Amino acid sequence: MRTAAWDGSTAELDAVAELYARVFAEPPYHEDPDESRRSISERIRRYADTKAAFRLILAWDGNDLAGFVLGMGISDGDWWRDRIAGLVADDVRRTWLRDECFCVAELAVAPAHRRSGVATALLTAVLDGVPYKTAVLGCQAAALPARRFYAREGWQEVATGLRIGDSPEQCVLAKTIG
Numbered sequence: 699m700r701t702a703a704w705d706g707s708t709a710e711l712d713a714v715a716e717l718y719a720r721v722f723a724e725p726p727y728h729e730d731p732d733e734s735r736r737s738i739s740e741r742i743r744r745y746a747d748t749k750a751a752f753r754l755i756l757a758w759d760g761n762d763l764a765g766f767v768l769g770m771g772i773s774d775g776d777w778w779r780d781r782i783a784g785l786v787a788d789d790v791r792r793t794w795l796r797d798e799c800f801c802v803a804e805l806a807v808a809p810a811h812r813r814s815g816v817a818t819a820l821l822t823a824v825l826d827g828v829p830y831k832t833a834v835l836g837c838q839a840a841a842l843p844a845r846r847f848y849a850r851e852g853w854q855e856v857a858t859g860l861r862i863g864d865s866p867e868q869c870v871l872a873k874t875i876g
């Protein structure tokens with residue numbers, strides 16, 4: 699297994715979109731695969747053009763895409779950050795969101811490659827050398843494997859029971875990185 703940054707090609711982006719659609723069709727997410735494929739590709743292209751410290755890292759098992767992680771710097775004006783900032787306690791906002799921080803926006807590992815350290819390697823790679831003091835992410839409360847994974851990686855649940863619009867209940871996890 700090797701990790702490498704996205705080469706910017708449509709072929710790699712399509713492989714990421716396919717994996718995302720497959721993984722997030724699973725419970726507890728139940729996302730529509732066609733809509734997922736379209737929306738993740740659009741978001742990645744937009745973030746690549748607009749976000750500070752944009753990172754998309756792919757994990758390869760030969761020619762097989764085993765997983766990927768997407769992250770970027772976020773600050774005032776980022777859609778997710780602004781909604782979360784309005785829901786969490788002041789100290790959580792000051793300590794973890796700060797004026798700017800790193801956000802792990804997506805992490806997915808193909809079912810056949812799970813429990814073999816792929817997500818651990820991806821998370822290490824995406825956080826390596828990022829120029830922020832803290833990292834945050836949103837996780838569905840019902841996504842217990844993901845919550846166990848992040849707990850093992852030293853992430854703290856700094857807010858729980860959040861809902862953005864009619865979305866399922868979310869937690870915010872955070873970690874000191876700098």
Ligand SMILES: CC(C)(COP(=O)(O)OP(=O)(O)OC[C@H]1O[C@@H](n2cnc3c(N)ncnc32)[C@H](O)[C@@H]1OP(=O)(O)O)[C@@H](O)C(=O)NCCC(=O)NCCS
Nearest residue numbers: 805806807812813814815816817818837843844846847850
């Ligand atoms: C969560 C996810 C990324 C973990 O990927 P992974 O490559 O299997 O994780 P790793 O092999 O690096 O796991 C490291 C540790 O995390 C914990 N962990 C991972 N999956 C777990 C599970 N299903 N149940 C309990 N603990 C789990 C374990 O402590 C594991 O160590 P171990 O295998 O030695 O017991 C993967 O299950 C996935 O893609 N899930 C669907 C998408 C998702 O929920 N993404 C996160 C969105 S916030």
